[in-house]
Amino acid sequence: MKPVVHLSAAVALLGRFPALAGIDLDVARGEIVLLRGPNGAGKTTLLRACAGLVPVVRGEAVVLGRDLRRHPRAIRRRVGLLGHVTGLHDDLTVGENVRFWGRAARTEPADVEAALALTGLDGRLRDVPVAELSAGQRRRTSLACLLARRPELWLLDEPHAGLDAGARDQLDALVVQAVGQGATVLMASHELDRAQALAHRVVDLVAGRTITPGATGAGADVGGADADRVDVEPADVGGADVGGADADRVDVEPADVGGADVSAAADRAPDLAGAPVPGAEPVPVPPVEPVPPAGRPGTEGAPSPASVATPDVEASPAAPGAEVSPVAAPGVEPSHVA
Amino acid sequence: MTIVSPETPTASPDAPTGTGSPATRVLGGLALAAVALAALYGLVWSPADVEMQDSVRLMYVHVPAAVFTYVGCVITTVASIMWLRKRTAGWDVLAGAGAELALVLVILTLATGSLWGRPTWGTYWTWDARLTSTALLAVLLTGYLALRRLDLDPDARSPRVAILGLLLVPNAILVSRSVEWWRSLHQRATVTTLDPQIDGDLLVALMCGFLAMALVFVWLLVHRFRVGWLEHQAGRLDLDQALADRRAEGRAAVAGTAPDTGTGPGTGTGPGEDTGPGEDTGPGEDTGPAASPPASSGTGAAPAPAAPAATEVTA
Amino acid sequence: MWRDAVLVARRDLRIELRSRVAISQVGPFAVLVLMLFAFALDPDRGVLDRATAGLYWVAVLFSGLLALGRSAAIDEADGVREGLRMSGLEPGGVFLGKAAAVAAQLLALEVLLGAGVVVLYDAEPAGPLLLVATCLAATAAVAGAGTLYGALVAGLRVRETMLPLLLLPALAPVLIGATRAFEAALDGVPADGWPWCGLLAAFAVLYSVAGALAYGALLEGQ
Numbered sequence: 082m083k084p085v086v087h088l089s090a091a092v093a094l095l096g097r098f099p100a101l102a103g104i105d106l107d108v109a110r111g112e113i114v115l116l117r118g119p120n121g122a123g124k125t126t127l128l129r130a131c132a133g134l135v136p137v138v139r140g141e142a143v144v145l146g147r148d149l150r151r152h153p154r155a156i157r158r159r160v161g162l163l164g165h166v167t168g169l170h171d172d173l174t175v176g177e178n179v180r181f182w183g184r185a186a187r188t189e190p191a192d193v194e195a196a197l198a199l200t201g202l203d204g205r206l207r208d209v210p211v212a213e214l215s216a217g218q219r220r221r222t223s224l225a226c227l228l229a230r231r232p233e234l235w236l237l238d239e240p241h242a243g244l245d246a247g248a249r250d251q252l253d254a255l256v257v258q259a260v261g262q263g264a265t266v267l268m269a270s271h272e273l274d275r276a277q278a279l280a281h282r283v284v285d286l287v288a289g290r291t292i293t294p295g296a297t298g299a300g301a302d303v304g305g306a307d308a309d310r311v312d313v314e315p316a317d318v319g320g321a322d323v324g325g326a327d328a329d330r331v332d333v334e335p336a337d338v339g340g341a342d343v344s345a346a347a348d349r350a351p352d353l354a355g356a357p358v359p360g361a362e363p364v365p366v367p368p369v370e371p372v373p374p375a376g377r378p379g380t381e382g383a384p385s386p387a388s389v390a391t392p393d394v395e396a397s398p399a400a401p402g403a404e405v406s407p408v409a410a411p412g413v414e415p416s417h418v419a
Numbered sequence: 420m421t422i423v424s425p426e427t428p429t430a431s432p433d434a435p436t437g438t439g440s441p442a443t444r445v446l447g448g449l450a451l452a453a454v455a456l457a458a459l460y461g462l463v464w465s466p467a468d469v470e471m472q473d474s475v476r477l478m479y480v481h482v483p484a485a486v487f488t489y490v491g492c493v494i495t496t497v498a499s500i501m502w503l504r505k506r507t508a509g510w511d512v513l514a515g516a517g518a519e520l521a522l523v524l525v526i527l528t529l530a531t532g533s534l535w536g537r538p539t540w541g542t543y544w545t546w547d548a549r550l551t552s553t554a555l556l557a558v559l560l561t562g563y564l565a566l567r568r569l570d571l572d573p574d575a576r577s578p579r580v581a582i583l584g585l586l587l588v589p590n591a592i593l594v595s596r597s598v599e600w601w602r603s604l605h606q607r608a609t610v611t612t613l614d615p616q617i618d619g620d621l622l623v624a625l626m627c628g629f630l631a632m633a634l635v636f637v638w639l640l641v642h643r644f645r646v647g648w649l650e651h652q653a654g655r656l657d658l659d660q661a662l663a664d665r666r667a668e669g670r671a672a673v674a675g676t677a678p679d680t681g682t683g684p685g686t687g688t689g690p691g692e693d694t695g696p697g698e699d700t701g702p703g704e705d706t707g708p709a710a711s712p713p714a715s716s717g718t719g720a721a722p723a724p725a726a727p728a729a730t731e732v733t734a
Numbered sequence: 735m736w737r738d739a740v741l742v743a744r745r746d747l748r749i750e751l752r753s754r755v756a757i758s759q760v761g762p763f764a765v766l767v768l769m770l771f772a773f774a775l776d777p778d779r780g781v782l783d784r785a786t787a788g789l790y791w792v793a794v795l796f797s798g799l800l801a802l803g804r805s806a807a808i809d810e811a812d813g814v815r816e817g818l819r820m821s822g823l824e825p826g827g828v829f830l831g832k833a834a835a836v837a838a839q840l841l842a843l844e845v846l847l848g849a850g851v852v853v854l855y856d857a858e859p860a861g862p863l864l865l866v867a868t869c870l871a872a873t874a875a876v877a878g879a880g881t882l883y884g885a886l887v888a889g890l891r892v893r894e895t896m897l898p899l900l901l902l903p904a905l906a907p908v909l910i911g912a913t914r915a916f917e918a919a920l921d922g923v924p925a926d927g928w929p930w931c932g933l934l935a936a937f938a939v940l941y942s943v944a945g946a947l948a949y950g951a952l953l954e955g956q
Contacts, residue, residue: 096572097656102665119672134819138658154954158822166813170745172752181745185738185821210752226817288669503951558903565899569890578955579886582948583900589940590904597907597933601914 083146085110085234085265086131090140093130100126102289103140108267111260115276116269118286124269125164127286128236131267132162145233158186161232163240167219168226171212175202175222178211183229196228199255216243224252235259237268241275253279438645443638450634457631460624474538479624481531483632484524485553490636491521492556492587495563499584502577511577512647514584515567516640522560524636528553548602552595559590573654735827742823742831747838749808756801756839764797764843768850782855787916790851791872791909794844798876799898801839805832806884806893815889818953825950829881833945837877844869861919864927868915871931874938875908882945885952908937 086108093101100123108114116124129135131144133153142149145156169178176197183193197203200221211219220243227235235256241249249272256266256279270276277283285292461479494517502510532550533543544550563583569576750756771789775781782789809815809832818828851857859865880901887896911930918927 092658092662094656094658096574097661099658099661099665102662102669132820134816154819157820160820162816162820164813164816166816168813168817170749170808170811170814172749173745177748181741182817182821184741185818185823187822287673289665290669292673555903555906558899562896562900562903566886566896569892569896571890575955578951582882582952583886586904586944593907593937594903597910600933601910 082110084108084143085112085145086267087141087143088127088131088137089142091130091137091142092139093126093135093137095126095135100135100289101130101137103291104286104289105291106284108265110265111263112282113256113260113266113268113280115280115283116267116286117273117283121288122286123289124286125238126289128162128164128238128267128269131234131236132160133157134162156234158230159232160234160236161227161230162236162238163220163223163227164236164238167211167223169211169219169222172210174208174210175214175218175225176207178222179225179229182226186230188229188231192231193229196225199228200225201251217245217248220244221248224255228255233264235264235266235268237266237270239270239272240268241270241272249275438642438649443641446634446638446641450631450638453627453631453634457624457627460620460627464620464624474535475621476624477531477535479628480632481528481535482625483629484528484531486629487632487636488521488524488528488553488556489591491517491524492560492591493517494640495521495584496588499581499587502581503585508573508577508651509648511581512651513644514581515564516643516647518560518563518567518584518587519643520636520639522557522564525553525557525560529557546602548595548599551602552591552598555594555598556591559587559594563587735824735830738823738827739829739831739834742828743834743838744831746805746808746832746835750804750835750839755804756842760797760800760804760839761843761846763800764793764847765850767793767796768847768854772854777855783857786851786855786857787920788909788913789855790847790916791912793847794840794872794912795876795902795905795909797843797847798836798840798880799901801836801843802877802880802884802901803894803897805836805881806888806897810889815953825953826946828953829885829945829949830942833874833877833881833942836881837873840873840877841869844873857920859920860922861924861927864915864919864924864931868912868919868927868931868934871934871938872908872912875934875941876905878938878941878945879904879908882941882948885945885949888952908934911937 084107086106088104088106091101091104091106092099102123104123104127106114106127116127118124126135130137130142130149133144133149133156136153137150145159147155149156168182170181173181179197179202180190180193183190183196194203197207202218202221202225206214206218211222214222220240224240237256240252244252253275256268260266268276268280457479461476495514498510498514498517502514529550532553536545536550537543563580566583567576567580768789771785771793772782775785809818848859852859883897883901883904886900887893890896911933915927915930915934918924918930
């Protein structure tokens, strides 16, 4: 199966600075890949390059089958980027924003409604102007805008930042659900515990290049087995951190990243039954029907939130996490890091 | 050790110390001679005009200046169109050179016209069609050059400048047509044309003026273009060098030591910083390139010093 | 493309209505400009009366600059531009939608200024057909050219100073044409004014086409 993202020795410039200085990356459909690396490594630029926003000047860059060097705009509608900027109009309400961006991307009104429901924004918050929202709520609104587009490739830039624990769980659940319906997720995060538990594998970036395991030369000094695949049991997905580490990001020295954290994540017992998260707004997580992918997950590969059973808006606070049944993704073949 | 890839031309091995060349020296010599000739004819050999007396001599400068102003504007517009199609920097430089020359010449046109007007009409300025539209053209050119001067990343600046340049000639035409139409409704009794019927020696003087102006114009254009081109070359990114610096920075960061490229704290100690979601990492936005001035300066400074400033901007 | 234009126009208008800046600030500013002219030009000596058409359109242009600045600012907000690029909206449609939204605001301003001129300058409207046609054509011209030039300087720190510098000389033909047409109407010789109206219409078409074509390059080029 052709990879959703294929980058080979890709170089991308921000003005005159080579933010990406040689990226090798292959992401197959249905994978959740975590990008890891210090600030300035180029994670954000890599995500934006995959969205066609930053031109790739050297190497190969093929996303969703289109050559980004020649047609960067071709894939824009099929890709969803959740970045540091919100892309929201302060004067409009949450509902109006999601509806505008949804209609701009030619989505059905039903999908817009479903996106609002999935992020818990279809209640009181729907008619609140974005200017009056907290940072976390704005993040959720941006996420709703992304959901409404039903993209085949999700590009998440530090998606957990600014969200409380309940919202983080919800995001993880949505990611898993989308992947189960055929989407692919590329995520950059400093929240390593949570993200590593969520991801199928981890890719390290340093100074604009992907670090390959066992590479010769100085580049191989990055810790130990960090670049290895992180095999995660399906049951680990989503809920691992509810009772666990503090909600702050874990900042990790690149040299420290290694087998230690990986095994720690695997050791943590999945706490899916999730203690109710105190103080969180009622965040309904719809029960997910595992959609058994028949050979090729999804139809055109576009996840369809509307296909989920009607979200139970009155879900009690105790419910979050409990309903997230493990979603098997047998069609995924995590390819090794190039 | 950088390896120069075939598609990235290296900086010229012997950087030129000036913009002269054998051709331009010949041209310059000719231009000088033509100016001398025009001055002689214009000031000495040709007689004063019957009506305008000696002030007609200003015409020998004024009319060619006006004509070549338009030539400069046309160069700018055509070069802008070519840039939009070909996207090579040379056209952008040419458009700028044309506009600068046009501005100089339009000011000369207005000045000589105004000086001519004083003895003729008794006033330095009159709102007749030509003068008015010429003045507006001066403002259009000033605006165009102001946009060029903005401290922007070339990628951000060039499309905007090109579209504005493209609109220059249409704007100039629209303005002059509408002004002419407007002022023709208020025709003054004394028709104040600025290029009267002339013949004989006066015509010869005018032709000399044209010749001199043409040569000087071309000479200036070539030199201005070369200066602009050199500026462009000097500021151009040597991609391989930049990549090598970035990789060195990466190796040093990984090794945990401060890289010897002189990068600041933003690199090797990245993980210790909690930049938070408020970090401005919108590299594609206009604030991105502008926020890292060292990276986008037009000098030939190596990209290495630029790296620390930029690394603090990007994630 | 038209669908995208309608979508964007509705968004821009909704934002304006929600923030109420156009109503509460730009409108009063327009009337203020009329009053400033009266202070500067001695209302008793008939100067205002003879210059009504010109003063009216100058006031429209200045208020229009404010409206255009706000239109450009909508897309400068936090990541909206990136969102537009990612959304797959036709850039030409976005341009037309924005221009349409500005045009709607300008028309409202012109009605307000018309009332202001009748009241403050004692003007007597005549030749209504020509007046209305001129308003429509001139509004389209200002909105089209203004949106294009707004895009040229969008996102720049110096946008507020560059926009007038670039736009007003380009709008000189519009000012000339609209004023002549108004004068013709007010003087009772509309036949003189229709050709000017035609010029305005041509201008509007030219800039609308140019803007629709150029907007994509401007959106992408950072």
